[in-house]
Amino acid sequence: MLSSKFLKTASALLLSGALLLSGCGGGGDTAAPSKDGGAKAANSSNKVLNIGIKADPPSLDPAQSTSLYDRYVQNSLYDKLFDVNEKGEIVPMLATSYEVSPDGLKYTLKIKEGVTFHDGTKLDAEAVKFNLDRYRGEGSKRKGELKFITDVKAVDPATVELVLEKPFTPLISTLTDRSGMMVSPEAAKKAGDDFRNSPVGTGPFTFVEQVKGDHVTLKKNENYWNGEVKLNEVNFKVFTNQSAGVQNLRSGALDILDEVPVKEIPGLEKDPNFEVISAANYGYQGIHLNMSTAPFDNKYLRQAFDRAIDRETVVKVLFDGYSSPANSPFSPGHLVYGDSDKSEKPDAAVIKDLLAKGGKPDGFSFTMQISTSPANEQFGAVLQNMLKEHNIDMKLEKVEYGTMLDNSEKGTYQAMQLGWSGRVDPDQNIYDFNVTGAPNNKSRYSNPEVDRLINEARSEQDNTKRKALYDQVMEILHDEVPYTYIFHNYDRFGVSKKVKGFTYVPDGIIRTANLDKE
Amino acid sequence: MMFVVKRLLLTIPILILVSIMTFSLIHMIPGDPARVILGQEATPEAYEALRAELGLDKPIVTQYFTWLGNVVQGDLGMSITDRVPVADLILQRLPATIELTIGTFIFALIIAIPTGILAAVRRNTWIDYTASFTALGGMSIPNFWLALMAIIYFSVENQWLPSSGYVPFSEDPKANLMAMLLPCMVTGLRESAMLMRMLRSSLVEVVHMDFVRTAKAKGLNEVRMVLGHALRNALIPVVTTSGLMIAGLLGGLVITESIFSIPGFGRLIVESVFKRDYVTVQGAILVSAVLVVVVNLLVDLLYAVIDPRIKAGKGAEG
Numbered sequence: 011m012l013s014s015k016f017l018k019t020a021s022a023l024l025l026s027g028a029l030l031l032s033g034c035g036g037g038g039d040t041a042a043p044s045k046d047g048g049a050k051a052a053n054s055s056n057k058v059l060n061i062g063i064k065a066d067p068p069s070l071d072p073a074q075s076t077s078l079y080d081r082y083v084q085n086s087l088y089d090k091l092f093d094v095n096e097k098g099e100i101v102p103m104l105a106t107s108y109e110v111s112p113d114g115l116k117y118t119l120k121i122k123e124g125v126t127f128h129d130g131t132k133l134d135a136e137a138v139k140f141n142l143d144r145y146r147g148e149g150s151k152r153k154g155e156l157k158f159i160t161d162v163k164a165v166d167p168a169t170v171e172l173v174l175e176k177p178f179t180p181l182i183s184t185l186t187d188r189s190g191m192m193v194s195p196e197a198a199k200k201a202g203d204d205f206r207n208s209p210v211g212t213g214p215f216t217f218v219e220q221v222k223g224d225h226v227t228l229k230k231n232e233n234y235w236n237g238e239v240k241l242n243e244v245n246f247k248v249f250t251n252q253s254a255g256v257q258n259l260r261s262g263a264l265d266i267l268d269e270v271p272v273k274e275i276p277g278l279e280k281d282p283n284f285e286v287i288s289a290a291n292y293g294y295q296g297i298h299l300n301m302s303t304a305p306f307d308n309k310y311l312r313q314a315f316d317r318a319i320d321r322e323t324v325v326k327v328l329f330d331g332y333s334s335p336a337n338s339p340f341s342p343g344h345l346v347y348g349d350s351d352k353s354e355k356p357d358a359a360v361i362k363d364l365l366a367k368g369g370k371p372d373g374f375s376f377t378m379q380i381s382t383s384p385a386n387e388q389f390g391a392v393l394q395n396m397l398k399e400h401n402i403d404m405k406l407e408k409v410e411y412g413t414m415l416d417n418s419e420k421g422t423y424q425a426m427q428l429g430w431s432g433r434v435d436p437d438q439n440i441y442d443f444n445v446t447g448a449p450n451n452k453s454r455y456s457n458p459e460v461d462r463l464i465n466e467a468r469s470e471q472d473n474t475k476r477k478a479l480y481d482q483v484m485e486i487l488h489d490e491v492p493y494t495y496i497f498h499n500y501d502r503f504g505v506s507k508k509v510k511g512f513t514y515v516p517d518g519i520i521r522t523a524n525l526d527k528e
Numbered sequence: 529m530m531f532v533v534k535r536l537l538l539t540i541p542i543l544i545l546v547s548i549m550t551f552s553l554i555h556m557i558p559g560d561p562a563r564v565i566l567g568q569e570a571t572p573e574a575y576e577a578l579r580a581e582l583g584l585d586k587p588i589v590t591q592y593f594t595w596l597g598n599v600v601q602g603d604l605g606m607s608i609t610d611r612v613p614v615a616d617l618i619l620q621r622l623p624a625t626i627e628l629t630i631g632t633f634i635f636a637l638i639i640a641i642p643t644g645i646l647a648a649v650r651r652n653t654w655i656d657y658t659a660s661f662t663a664l665g666g667m668s669i670p671n672f673w674l675a676l677m678a679i680i681y682f683s684v685e686n687q688w689l690p691s692s693g694y695v696p697f698s699e700d701p702k703a704n705l706m707a708m709l710l711p712c713m714v715t716g717l718r719e720s721a722m723l724m725r726m727l728r729s730s731l732v733e734v735v736h737m738d739f740v741r742t743a744k745a746k747g748l749n750e751v752r753m754v755l756g757h758a759l760r761n762a763l764i765p766v767v768t769t770s771g772l773m774i775a776g777l778l779g780g781l782v783i784t785e786s787i788f789s790i791p792g793f794g795r796l797i798v799e800s801v802f803k804r805d806y807v808t809v810q811g812a813i814l815v816s817a818v819l820v821v822v823v824n825l826l827v828d829l830l831y832a833v834i835d836p837r838i839k840a841g842k843g844a845e846g
Contacts, residue, residue, distance in 0.1 A: 066799070068565075068609050068610060068803075069611075076565060076566055076567045077567075148577075149577065149581070151566070151574065153571075153574070154571050154574070203611060204611070206611060207611070207612065221620060221791055222610055222612070222617060222620065222791070223621070223791045223795060223796060223799060224694065224789070224791035247692070247789060248789065249692075249789055250786040250789075250795070251672070251786045251787050253676060254675070254676060254679065254691075254692075254786070254787040254788070254789065257676060257679045257680055257683065257684055257691055258679075258683075258691045258692050258789070260684045261679070261683040261684045261687070261690070261691040262687075263683075263690060263691045263692050263693055410559065410802070411559075411564070411802070412557075412558075412559030412560070412563060412564040412802065412803075412804050413557070413558040413559040414559075415559065415563045415564065415567070415568070416558050416559045416560065416563055417558070419563065428568075430568065449570060449571050449572070450568055
């Protein structure tokens with residue numbers, strides 16, 4: 011006989027299973043998932059937009075933020091002093107205009123009047139001063155971007171004056187990003203360190219909640235200064251697996267996905283309900299060559315390596331055309347972009363000659379560190395095969411991102427695949443990577459002429475002159491090859507046709523203020 | 529009762545050992561949190577300042593004892609990257625994973641018990657072979673693939689179930705169950721394979737024992753004989769396997785959690801390791817160790833329920 015205890019346990023288990031099955035299975039027909047994203051059903055007047063993002067935003071406080079995913083959410087919460095439009099031009103936002111003194115040392119900003127923060131406090135020159143001083147202060151991650159500002163003065167309620175230590179042309183462009191985001195001084199003072207978890211801005215949406223690792227929910231700012239906001243709610247949902255993200259887009263649980271895997275693009279484009287919006291952003295990918303150690307302390311071997319890479323093929327094989335070949339840190343979206351970005355097909359004779367000049371006529375071998383992801387593994391393998399043709403033997407060492415940053419800092423590597431997400435101003439794509447001793451100069455490159463030219467370009471206001479200076483820099487960099495530029499990243503947004511008003515801005519950030527949903 | 533108290537006391541040295549191991553392991557991985565937090569934008573000053581702020585500039589032994597001192601007082605510390613109490617993060621993530629584990633287990637049982645019995649009773653027939661073949665398939669198919677296929681079929685092609693959208697049970701029970709059904713089904717299917725194989729082989733073994741032969745000789749039909757006599761004796765190894773399975777699932781549902789976008793405990797651990805969020809990793813592993821100990825304790829207690837000859841604490845061999 012079965013003991014009654016056992017019977018009870020077994021039947022309880024089975025019963026609860028059956029209950030779960032019948033309870034949910036039965037509901038399946040009546041409560042089919044709402045097109046507005048699974049759980050939070052929405053009626054017709056309640057427009058909810060769900061955006062899938064690849065990682066969790068760690069800090070919504072612009073002063074503490076270092077992640078791209080923060081910027082996605084922040085752009086809906088905060089307005090900035092300036093913005094970038096779809097052509098990559100800088101346009102007014104909370105600052106209506108600005109003037110630069112002839113010596114480039116004084117910027118006068120006019121601040122928009124009548125704008126209030128989500129907590130009801132007023133945006134004025136004092137608030138702008140508070141923000142910029144906060145970003146320049148101890149412990150702020152924005153300190154580096156604003157380091158040339160020596161003083162911020164609130165001249166009158168609508169005028170702010172920025173005093174610079176030396177001319178710094180990229181200043182206005184940094185104010186189109188986190189350094190230009192205006193947070194409520196009252197709220198920031200009150201929340202202190204916790205402001206990252208309770209953000210208050212002037213943006214089109216106000217903060218509701220963040221469940222770490224899952225989602226951030228924002229709701230419509232009813233008093234938005236820049237026109238009526240059409241959506242009632244925006245959810246940023248974390249989808250670490252992008253293939254699952256695509257299926258959620260198709261099931262209607264998401265309206266926008268931030269990064270559609272290349273292999274999923276053809277399928278999505280065939281579907282009349284979706285479109286893939288893809289364009290070059292400001293970033294680039296390539297390889298750091300450590301000039302402080304063999305083999306890349308040898309210029310000819312760096313050149314041989316650089317010339318052996320067929321960028322067209324990389325782009326075609328890995329991205330099916332959803333990226334473009336690069337030979338400079340400047341993207342098509344940058345005003346200084348031009349011929350310096352062109353590359354040539356590898357020429358076996360030239361490479362052989364370079365190897366001979368470098369003292370390695372029979373080729374050489376080295377190890378490249380690359381971060382772990384299936385896409386990177388492919389990338390590494392493609393490069394490996396290209397180089398093998400020219401007797402260059404590249405070994406791959408898969409290293410996790412955190413470790414890679416550590417190794418780059420210590421210089422314990424020969425070659426390292428690490429790109430840059432890119433910034434609006436060209437200076438921010440070249441300065442820190444190539445100037446002697448700059449924080450991102452992982453190749454340990456030093457050339458006084460390059461330092462001089464990049465510094466001059468940094469204080470030059472005229473774009474034509476700046477371009478000429480960068481062209482000169484690129485000529486030297488192409489000869490000395492501290493870094494091999496390989497391709498420009500494309501953003502690949504998957505967007506449901508129900509979403510109206512989506513415009514691509516080359517900084518790769520979604521602007522939700524004008525979005526609508528059918 | 530004494531047994532339970534003794535077992536619980538025994539967990540203290542285990543937990544201390546686990547914490548020391550976690551602490552040394554995570555500090556042994558190259559890469560440090562300050563660097564990961566600051567990313568490529570780090571200046572040397574910002575890096576040093578952040579290290580000091582996080583207390584990472586102190587000797588590692590000091591760091592350990594500071595942490596341990598706080599844990600003893602019930603404070604798991606603040607997450608390095610998120611700046612919220614680790615206890616809050618864990619409490620936020622644990623319910624989803626516990627629910628997923630229970631759901632998975634229920635599905636696994638629903639599938640494994642009937643098929644396991646059927647395969648054992650009709651051993652070496654096409655039923656047995658089909659069941660074994662399916663089980664082998666279930667164990668071999670990568671979980672992420674099965675999960676994606678399930679999403680495509682149940683959510684994209686037919687809009688029967690949501691493809692994501694976890695909501696806590698307390699907030700909206702119906703939406704919660706709807707969202708959890710698909711992930712529980714997918715992992716349940718995989719986990720059932722092991723249980724089914726286990727149940728089949730232990731049933732086959734029991735069926736050959738004397739008391740079963742006697743029952744058979746007395747004219748009991750095979751199904752009644754299996755359900756009435758053999759099953760209970762065959763359950764011991766199944767319960768052991770279930771215990772291990774549940775303990776494994778509590779921290780090991782990372783793939784399911786990431787594909788179905790469930791804010792679970794497994795993902796918390798993995799993400800924290802990548803971010804080098806030492807404090808969160810330590811706290812989460814500690815909680816995880818406690819869970820494993822508790823599950824094992826329950827399994828031991830369950831042995832006694834299944835077979836009264838076994839005294840709790842004497843183990844399954846008794």
